[in-house]
Amino acid sequence: MAEKIEWSERARKELLEILEYWSNRNKSKTYSIKLNELVLDGVELTAQMPESGIPTKFSKVRIKVIRDYFIYYRIHTSSIEVLTIWDTRRNPKKFKL
Numbered sequence: 001m002a003e004k005i006e007w008s009e010r011a012r013k014e015l016l017e018i019l020e021y022w023s024n025r026n027k028s029k030t031y032s033i034k035l036n037e038l039v040l041d042g043v044e045l046t047a048q049m050p051e052s053g054i055p056t057k058f059s060k061v062r063i064k065v066i067r068d069y070f071i072y073y074r075i076h077t078s079s080i081e082v083l084t085i086w087d088t089r090r091n092p093k094k095f096k097l
Contacts (some may be wrong), residue, residue: 004079
């Protein structure tokens with residue numbers, strides 16, 4: 001069980017961009033608020049069970065799936081580090097970890 005959740009600057013920026021996109025698209029913050037809660041709850045659950053994510057080819061890096069988003073995170077001894085958030089509806093050729 002990880003004691004702490006750390007967010008990379010990249011992950012923070014991406015989450016903010018996703019939430020802003022939905023607020024602008026829907027002309028309301030309602031969905032963005034719900035999506036943010038869903039992501040934060042999912043990451044919190046992941047911190048409690050870090051090995052539950054989908055393994056990747058990178059050591060200690062796993063994926064948590066939340067709706068249409070992949071949350072990439074790295075497992076450390078006493079924490080997990082959220083590395084990036086990827087919208088799976090985007091062109092996969094543009095993704096870089």
